[in-house]
Amino acid sequence: MGALLTDMLQRTQRSRRIVAVQAGETMFLGYVLSHNPELLLLRTVTRQGLLTAVRTISMGSVTQVHFDDRYVRLIEFKEHNPETVYARPAAPEGLDQAYLSVPALLQRAQETRQLVELETLADTTFYCYIARLTEDELLLEVHTQFGEPDGHTVLGLDEVRNVVWSSEDTRTVEMLLKQPGALGERAGQ
Numbered sequence: 001m002g003a004l005l006t007d008m009l010q011r012t013q014r015s016r017r018i019v020a021v022q023a024g025e026t027m028f029l030g031y032v033l034s035h036n037p038e039l040l041l042l043r044t045v046t047r048q049g050l051l052t053a054v055r056t057i058s059m060g061s062v063t064q065v066h067f068d069d070r071y072v073r074l075i076e077f078k079e080h081n082p083e084t085v086y087a088r089p090a091a092p093e094g095l096d097q098a099y100l101s102v103p104a105l106l107q108r109a110q111e112t113r114q115l116v117e118l119e120t121l122a123d124t125t126f127y128c129y130i131a132r133l134t135e136d137e138l139l140l141e142v143h144t145q146f147g148e149p150d151g152h153t154v155l156g157l158d159e160v161r162n163v164v165w166s167s168e169d170t171r172t173v174e175m176l177l178k179q180p181g182a183l184g185e186r187a188g189q
Contacts, residue, residue: 008065009035018045018072018079022064023057029075035059048086048168049079070146073183077172084175089166105163106130106138115143115174117164118155126153127173133157145169146183147176 012019013032021028021042030042033054040057066072078085092108109116110130118126118140128140136157142150164170176182 005062005065006035008067009040012067017068018076020064020066020069020072021057021062022066023061024063028055028057029072030055045075045079047075049075049077049082070183074146074172077176077182078168081172081175085168085172087171092165102160102163103133103157105165106133106157106160109163109165114165115170115177117167117170118160119162119164120155120159121161122159126155127170128153143173143177145173147173 009019009032013035016031018029019032019042021030021040028042028044029047030044033041033043035041036059038059040059040062042055042057044052044055046052092105092112092114106116107130108114110133113129115127115129118128120126126140126142127145128142130138131141131152132139134157138155138157138160140153140155142153144150
């Protein structure tokens with residue numbers, strides 16, 4: 001890689017923003033500490049936005065570099081909002097005294113307008129509000145992991161494998177829904 005890569009690495013280093021670096025089959029997230037034609041020194045970050053290590057990466061193994069894309073901005077958002085994203089998960093009130101079932105949990109999510117993560121038998125995940133619930137179906141108001149509306153989905157109740165209530169990801173989506181444009185373009189900073 002040449003001048004374009006050098007320019008992007010200098011830009012990310014100056015702006016102190018997260019960059020995603022593809023090296024071989026591994027994607028590294030982090031802050032550029034320094035770089036030269038042989039090595040990149042990166043302060044790595046987890047997908048949760050937590051600092052983990054300082055790592056050298058051979059420049060010869062770098063195949064892609066991503067800066068200021070939606071995914072990188074999502075990681076930065078998590079890093080800058082840890083008190084909410086990593087808050088103590090809230091449990092649905094009253095369900096500890098009732099017979100627990102998926103329909104009961106979904107009913108509670110609908111009543112409280114709680115964003116939940118649904119995992120299906122087909123290994124599909126939905127970040128959603130429960131819009132309607134019948135004996136055998138539910139209507140979901142779906143959102144992406146980036147807090148963008150993603151339409152409505154009808155799902156058979158027996159297709160729901162797990163209901164995740166108040167996770168890191170659902171809290172992040174809820175925050176993004178409350179702050180429209182939170183992941184907006186920042187290029188040029």
